[in-house]
Amino acid sequence: MTFISPLDAMFLASETREHPMHVGGLHIFRLPEGVPADYLQTLHRQLLECTELAPMYRRKPAWPGPVLGALRWADDADVDLEYHVRLSALPGPGRVRELLVLVSRLHGSLLDRHRPLWEFHLIEGLDDNRFAVYVKVHHALTDGVNAVRNTMRMLSREPTGVLRALWSPGPRRTVPLVAPAAASIAPLARAGVLAGNMVGVLPTLARAAVVGVRNPDAALPFSAPMTVLNRPLTGARRFASQSWSLERITVVAKRYGATLNDVVLAMCSGALREYLRAEDELPSKSLVAAVPVALRRTDGDGNAVTMVLCRLASDISDPATRLRSIQASMVAAKETMRGRTQLQLSTIGMLTSIGPSGINVIPGFAASVPPPYNVVISNVPGPRERLFWHAASLEAWYPVSMPIEGQSLNITVLSYGGNLEFGLIGCRRNVAHLQRLLGHLEDSLSALENHPTATTPKAASGVTSG
Structure with a gap:
């Protein structure tokens, strides 16, 4: 069981229709020369095959009771990727202006709390041989710095034929965070530090x-x-x-x-x-x-x-x-x-x-x-x-x-x-x-x-x- 921290719980509790509490990013990519016309459709199908998810992308709020509100995270064992990962197309002429209108509209809608709290939009039809990715994640799940770190996991320093999805698990640690010999005293040490902090x-x-x-x-x-x-x-x-x-x-x-x-x-x-x-x-x-x-x-x-x-x-x-x-x-x-x-x-x-x-x-x-x-x-x-995703170069990365x-x-x-x-x-x-x-x-x-x-x-x- 994973409990929700007080700050993250506040982001959930204060959300209403007028106050969506998610953050996101808009990424503009340039396609490599000579790619087929159905590149984005193929990319979308490949993303739907990335079915292994990091824990954050399985989480949804759980309610122990109507009075207490959301106090813990529940893991969705059967995430519907076709719901979360969407392919959209811009109307003509496909300028950045049309892209920003679409992002404005998408960012104003609430995330479904019956599902993990994120969406990934692959957007085609942008002019000058470009496409866009718009992502939104509930603020209870991430802050700006952590969102950048998560996004970095799907990017690379050079073009590569390997497709990595935003929601894919990151590399596992090879060194434990706490050495086995010290593990038994760590809780007591942490409790002492917490008590000192509270006093101050x-x-x-x-x-x-x-x-x-x-x-x-x-x-x-x-x-x-x-x-x-x-x-x-x-x-x-x-x-x-x-x-x-x-x-x-x-x-x-x-x-x-x-x-x-x-x-x-x-x-x-x-x-x-x-x-x-x-x-x-x-x-x-x-x-x-x-x-x-x-x-x-x-x-x-x-x-x-x-x-x-x-x-x-x-x-x-x-x-x-x-x-x-x-x-x-x-x-x-x-x-x-x-x-x-x-x-x-x-x-x-x-x-x-x-x-x-x-x-x-x-x-x-x-x-x-x-x-x-x-x-x-x-x-x-x-x-x-400068970074790349699959074969496309990342031209711009705007926080939303x-x-x-x-x-x-x-x-x-x-x-x-x-x-x-x-x-x-x-x-x-x-x-x-x-x-x-x-x-x-x-x-x-x-x-x-x-x-x-x-x-x-x-x-x-x-x-x-x-």
Whole structure:
């Protein structure tokens, strides 16, 4: 029996028709020259023959009773691959525009809880000798970092004739995680560590609260302004994506003595500032972003992530000054994390960002208090080399995350090859002009590149987001 962790159970419990709680990815592949016209149909048939599944792709929530909800995972012994693995075709002219419309529609529908919580869509009809794969998996099963690792298992560094499915089991470990001689004392040692962590939770939270109140650069929960991005969600989604050169963003980071993540946050801040200004909805107070941070993973599945809050300085018009303010806010966030254990970091995230966003699903709550934050901005590390699947080359890899109640927009960035791949997902009603944010992101980066008076402050240490 596999019990569901509290964080993963929250993702299941907070899901409604208006709040689908799955994450995904959009992968664009280029076909090799000279492949037959039925290549995708043949590939689909071959995928249906990959009937050995990793444990995560067999799991579905089990209910011990209607009051308790989902507390454990059950394994589906007879997974219907024809249901989960689907072949679709784009309407003409088969541009990326048509692909994004399809992904927007697919991402707005709930996963069937009577089956394992994932879907794999093979999409043909994309122009320029390309096809796409769209995948979605319930957030209770995986976080962004783990999703990248799982996807990497089906890819290779060179074209190969061997087809590997996303759901196929990974290589088995050849060395046990715990040496046999130490196995008998490991549970006692772990219990001691857990007890020590629990004792340190309350002092950790108290110190984090004091730092947050005293430091003007720190962002506190429920200090964000109410904006059009923080209205109640509908179930429909709109997705937009674009790639930016990693080298280009790295040059900007070095020029300002910033981290790559600082520049990503500054790009998003400038884009959101211009988007809200054009809608005559820009608040005088700075927007606040929740920034997911990957934790050290102790097992293969589920979520190992916490979140910190960052002031986006959207109330500052000068792009260089805005970036420096973001740097200072991220330094303040890192100070609350320094020297903390996994449990303590998870608790901070639950009380400052993850938990407050979860209670937004209570009817009327989000409308009666300021939002805990305005937007989620996540930066997920990915592979730096170009990859292949079977014989096709992977041209682009866009993350498709999820907006949550009270936060109608999610911006997730994935590094792949020489690019940073931006995936923007929003509520179709509340973020009606999502595509415009892509242009504002470019303008925001250009403003930092062309700023005439940039000086180089002291470099800040990096944060790995997930």
